[in-house]
Amino acid sequence: MIIKSKCKKCRRTNQKLFLKGDRCDTQKCAMVKRPYIPGDHGKSRRRFSEYGTQLNEKQKVRYTYGVSEKQFKKYFKEAIEQKGDKGDFLVKKLESRLDNVVFRLGWGKSRSLTRQMVNHGHILVNDKKVDIPSYQVKKDDVIKIKENSKKLVLFKDLKVSLKKIKVPAWLSLDGQKIEGTVNTNPDFENLKNIGEINMIIEYYSR
Numbered sequence: 001m002i003i004k005s006k007c008k009k010c011r012r013t014n015q016k017l018f019l020k021g022d023r024c025d026t027q028k029c030a031m032v033k034r035p036y037i038p039g040d041h042g043k044s045r046r047r048f049s050e051y052g053t054q055l056n057e058k059q060k061v062r063y064t065y066g067v068s069e070k071q072f073k074k075y076f077k078e079a080i081e082q083k084g085d086k087g088d089f090l091v092k093k094l095e096s097r098l099d100n101v102v103f104r105l106g107w108g109k110s111r112s113l114t115r116q117m118v119n120h121g122h123i124l125v126n127d128k129k130v131d132i133p134s135y136q137v138k139k140d141d142v143i144k145i146k147e148n149s150k151k152l153v154l155f156k157d158l159k160v161s162l163k164k165i166k167v168p169a170w171l172s173l174d175g176q177k178i179e180g181t182v183n184t185n186p187d188f189e190n191l192k193n194i195g196e197i198n199m200i201i202e203y204y205s206r
Contacts, residue, residue: 054203061195065094066111071134076204087197088187094194095170095186098123099133101143105173105180106165107158122149143180150178 048056062072079089094100099115102123108114115133117123123130124144125137137143145155155178162175170186173179188197 051203051206054199057196057199058203061094061197061200064111064195065097065100066115067094067097067134073204076200079201080205085188086201090197090200091188091194092185093136096136096138097133098125098130098135098137098143101137101171101180101182104168104171105143106162106167107145107155107178117154122146122152122154137182139182139184141182143182145178 058072062069067075075090075093078093079086082089095104099111099118102108102114102117103111108117118133118135119131121129121131122145124146125135125141127142127144129146149155150158158178159175162173162178165173165175167173167180168186170182170184172181172183174181
């Protein structure tokens with residue numbers, strides 16, 4: 001049921017959101033088998049209104065990061081109170097979530113998995129356990145896996161798989177120590193394919 005639910009989110013937005021890790025790169029992916037909107041009229045590919053397009057873009061980004069509507073709206077409210085680029089601030093809030101940073105470092109194949117890692121207390125920030133997925137990391141923060149947790153099957157062969165990982169420019173990774181560092185704040189310049197953030201700003205500004 002969980003797999004079907006996540007796959008429907010991709011089909012609703014008509015885009016692969018890679019919510020199931022490796023499964024999304026196989027022929028089992030719902031976007032390969034049924035690349036249309038769920039429901040009787042999905043195959044007709046109905047055209048969205050301007051509002052519908054903005055809503056779809058918002059849902060696409062929200063599903064990608066696994067953020068609730070309440071949390072997403074909170075980020076937006078904080079963004080509009082800031083001076084400067086509101087979209088830049090929203091991107092920073094989403095990308096700086098601890099569960100997303102652990103995902104970007106390649107320690108889990110999906111954000112839902114890295115969210116569980118954080119929830120279960122496997123992740124340290126500056127040598128202190130942090131079990132809140134929405135925790136906002138800051139420049140120079142060092143992220144590690146708790147030493148006892150490294151023995152779990154969950155992290156088996158991680159050093160080998162990390163050799164293939166390329167992390168974003170705002171992060172650095174020591175694959176041998178399995179340790180990540182936040183070099184700077186994420187922004188539009190070093191993030192690609194995140195979504196049309198300006199459309200999301202317009203959606204909530206109505």
